[in-house]
Amino acid sequence: MLATGLVALVAVLLVWLGWVLVGEVAAGVPQLPPDTPVIVDGVRVPAGQLADALTKSARVEVLRLGSVAFAMVVVAAAIVSWVLVRRVLRPLHDVTATARRLSAESLDARIGVTGPRDEVAELAATFDAMLDRLQAAFDAQRRFVANASHELRTPLAVLRTEVDVTLADPDADVTELRRMGEVLRDATRRAEDLVAGLLLLARTEAAESVAADPVDLAETVPGALDAVRAEARDRGLSVRTDLASAGVAGDAALLGRVAGNLLENAVRHNVEGGWLAVRTGVENGHAVLAVSSSGPVVAPAMVAELFEPFRRGAGRTGSGTGLGLSIVRAVAHAHGGRAVAEPVEGGGLAVSVVLPSRSQPAEP
Numbered sequence: 001m002l003a004t005g006l007v008a009l010v011a012v013l014l015v016w017l018g019w020v021l022v023g024e025v026a027a028g029v030p031q032l033p034p035d036t037p038v039i040v041d042g043v044r045v046p047a048g049q050l051a052d053a054l055t056k057s058a059r060v061e062v063l064r065l066g067s068v069a070f071a072m073v074v075v076a077a078a079i080v081s082w083v084l085v086r087r088v089l090r091p092l093h094d095v096t097a098t099a100r101r102l103s104a105e106s107l108d109a110r111i112g113v114t115g116p117r118d119e120v121a122e123l124a125a126t127f128d129a130m131l132d133r134l135q136a137a138f139d140a141q142r143r144f145v146a147n148a149s150h151e152l153r154t155p156l157a158v159l160r161t162e163v164d165v166t167l168a169d170p171d172a173d174v175t176e177l178r179r180m181g182e183v184l185r186d187a188t189r190r191a192e193d194l195v196a197g198l199l200l201l202a203r204t205e206a207a208e209s210v211a212a213d214p215v216d217l218a219e220t221v222p223g224a225l226d227a228v229r230a231e232a233r234d235r236g237l238s239v240r241t242d243l244a245s246a247g248v249a250g251d252a253a254l255l256g257r258v259a260g261n262l263l264e265n266a267v268r269h270n271v272e273g274g275w276l277a278v279r280t281g282v283e284n285g286h287a288v289l290a291v292s293s294s295g296p297v298v299a300p301a302m303v304a305e306l307f308e309p310f311r312r313g314a315g316r317t318g319s320g321t322g323l324g325l326s327i328v329r330a331v332a333h334a335h336g337g338r339a340v341a342e343p344v345e346g347g348g349l350a351v352s353v354v355l356p357s358r359s360q361p362a363e364p
Contacts, residue, residue, distance in 0.1 A: 003085070007077035008070075015066035022058040091120040095127055107135040144309055148198060155187040155194070162187075197323035200257070201309065204330040210251045214358065217246040217255065217289045218280040224259040225278070228267045237270055240277040246287035247358045250335045258331050259289060261324040262351055266293035271347070286337070287357045292350035298343040306341060306349070328353060 094111050101109055110131060111124045166172050166180045221243055232239060248255070266276040274294035281288055298306075309326045325339070328351070332339040337355035344350050 003081035004078040155191040158187040212249040218243040220256045220259040224263045236273040238275045242279040244281035246280045248287045254331045262291040290352040295348040297347045
């Protein structure tokens with residue numbers, strides 16, 4: 001309607017301009033002597049009225065032919081604009097129809113526009129890419145909820161079983177009750193650690209920004225080492241450190257949690273009499289915190305999965321919640337960096353957290 005209206009307006013202006021111009025041209029006819037015989041459209045006209053007669057006749061003809069041309073142009077414009085607009089907007093209708101069909105169970109629907117790469121096709125491709133990301137997020141959420149439910153069910157089942165067994169024993173003495181209390185304490189601590197890890201992971205992944213306080217990664221390691229030193233000593237692990245200053249701008253508590261998680265993993269998933277090494281420093285303008293350790297052999301194809309929640313990998317066992325490396329990756333991303341891992345030759349894992357130094361911008 002808009003295109004047809006604009007064409008009609010332009011056509012009216014053109015007819016009016018033609019009417020005016022024809023009148024001006026006719027009015028410019030040279031004057032003839034009054035007694036000169038002149039016939040216009042079969043009518044004898046006095047020579048003095050020739051200009052007026054020609055002007056009137058020309059304008060009537062312009063209006064007659066202009067009206068026919070006006071109607072043809074408006075009809076043609078309406079048809080052409082209708083066809084073109086329908087053709088151009090068809091992908092938009094496909095986008096709308098796909099959006100209406102979408103639900104959590106049908107996120108695999110795609111528009112798949114083919115043809116020239118115009119603006120509408122680019123919009124459809126962007127919409128399809130958004131659906132890919134949305135489906136991946138939904139799938140990850142389903143896996144996360146399922147894994148979290150499974151992990152929480154284990155300590156809860158232990159709690160209920162211990163209570164039921166103890167209550168069913170009429171001869172339970174103080175020793176049995178104390179044993180049950182210790183089991184319940186361990187199970188509740190595991191559930192508490194799991195819930196705390198889930199909350200920290202969710203809060204870190206949802207954070208749009210973190211604090212930008214000056215933090216030295218080298219200063220986060222001693223406290224984390226003290227927390228695992230007793231367990232490392234009991235397992236006969238040798239600990240090597242190479243701590244050089246590595247200043248970053250970030251949240252000291254979260255970065256301390258990164259160091260703690262990496263060292264806890266290095267101790268819990270190690271072998272008796274093994275080793276672990278911690279290194280901090282600046283490499284290629286970026287601050288680096290690297291923790292490597294001996295341990296079970298990790299297949300290179302399984303390394304990426306270790307950063308997923310509740311993934312421990314083949315041969316990697318321990319009493320942790322399975323969220324350690326997931327939290328490390330989330331905190332690294334929140335600080336504009338990244339976390340990478342690679343297997344150690346002969347068994348074990350090396351994990352590096354690379355963050356922008358205080359003088360470097362965050363990675364996109």
